[in-house]
Amino acid sequence: MTALTPQNWVIGNWKLNPYFNEAKQLFSAIAQQYQNQAELQTCHVAIAPPAPYLSFFATQQTLPIVAQDVSTIRGQGAYTGEVSADLLKETAVELVLIGHSERRELFGDDAEKLQQKIKNALQAGLTIVYCVGESLVQREAGQAQSVVIRQLQELADVTHDTEWKNIIIAYEPIWAIGTGKTASPQDAQQMHAAIRVYLQTLTTTANRIPLLYGGSVKPENAVELAACADINGALVGGASLDAASFISIIQAFAQ
Numbered sequence: 001m002t003a004l005t006p007q008n009w010v011i012g013n014w015k016l017n018p019y020f021n022e023a024k025q026l027f028s029a030i031a032q033q034y035q036n037q038a039e040l041q042t043c044h045v046a047i048a049p050p051a052p053y054l055s056f057f058a059t060q061q062t063l064p065i066v067a068q069d070v071s072t073i074r075g076q077g078a079y080t081g082e083v084s085a086d087l088l089k090e091t092a093v094e095l096v097l098i099g100h101s102e103r104r105e106l107f108g109d110d111a112e113k114l115q116q117k118i119k120n121a122l123q124a125g126l127t128i129v130y131c132v133g134e135s136l137v138q139r140e141a142g143q144a145q146s147v148v149i150r151q152l153q154e155l156a157d158v159t160h161d162t163e164w165k166n167i168i169i170a171y172e173p174i175w176a177i178g179t180g181k182t183a184s185p186q187d188a189q190q191m192h193a194a195i196r197v198y199l200q201t202l203t204t205t206a207n208r209i210p211l212l213y214g215g216s217v218k219p220e221n222a223v224e225l226a227a228c229a230d231i232n233g234a235l236v237g238g239a240s241l242d243a244a245s246f247i248s249i250i251q252a253f254a255q
């Protein structure tokens with residue numbers, strides 16, 4: 001990688017799927033194909049399994065493992081049910097999703113909570129995959145860019161200059177997640193370019209930050225998305241639950 005080139009990443013977000021036996025088979029199928037096909041390895045690949053499986057997969061040390069969430073609490077203590085960034089780091093988890101729209105919409109992750117999670121994760125030495133994206137109503141009202149820029153500002157407010165190297169951004173228009181609708185490559189590229197320009201106002205390392213697209217990425221649209229100048233990979237939900245589909249998305253971003 002040159003100083004000015006972001007690395008490509010394809011990350012499988014399994015959400016609350018699948019049951020453990022199936023998860024083990026899926027994980028080995030992906031890890032084996034990735035390891036056996038040298039041409040795929042120009043693209044980084046990581047998997048975000050459900051929380052109970054994190055340590056099992058992380059200790060295999062085949063693919064980097066991503067937590068789907070992290071606590072607003074640091075370290076350890078009397079916080080029933082919480083999982084801190086420090087514990088994730090200790091169990092060899094390397095990355096964490098923060099700000100996924102499902103967390104924002106269904107579980108009350110507002111800006112304040114997200115900023116606490118970001119600070120905790122960065123301090124623990126995790127890499128953050130920070131998700132941004134507008135709703136359909138916001139897009140139709142012409143607010144897509146301003147919503148995304150505000151979400152990035154919330155990230156920037158708690159990020160030190162030296163920490164940008166530990167940040168990946170995922171642009172996921174909410175209306176495209178799990179719906180089968182994808183942003184057109186032109187719309188996605190336009191937003192990614194705007195994100196890049198905004199990041200350039202925040203850090204001199206902006207050109208190295210991987211900008212992933214997410215929202216119904218599948219083998220059928222991955223090649224076109226991968227051809228866009230500012231799209232450096234994908235955050236894949238549904239299609240990451242099928243090894244063959246996921247591998248062909250990796251192939252698209254490995255070229």
Ligand code: PGA
Nearest residue numbers: 177178215216236237238
């Ligand atoms: P999808 O999910 O690929 O199923 O649309 C993407 C995501 O939510 O990260």
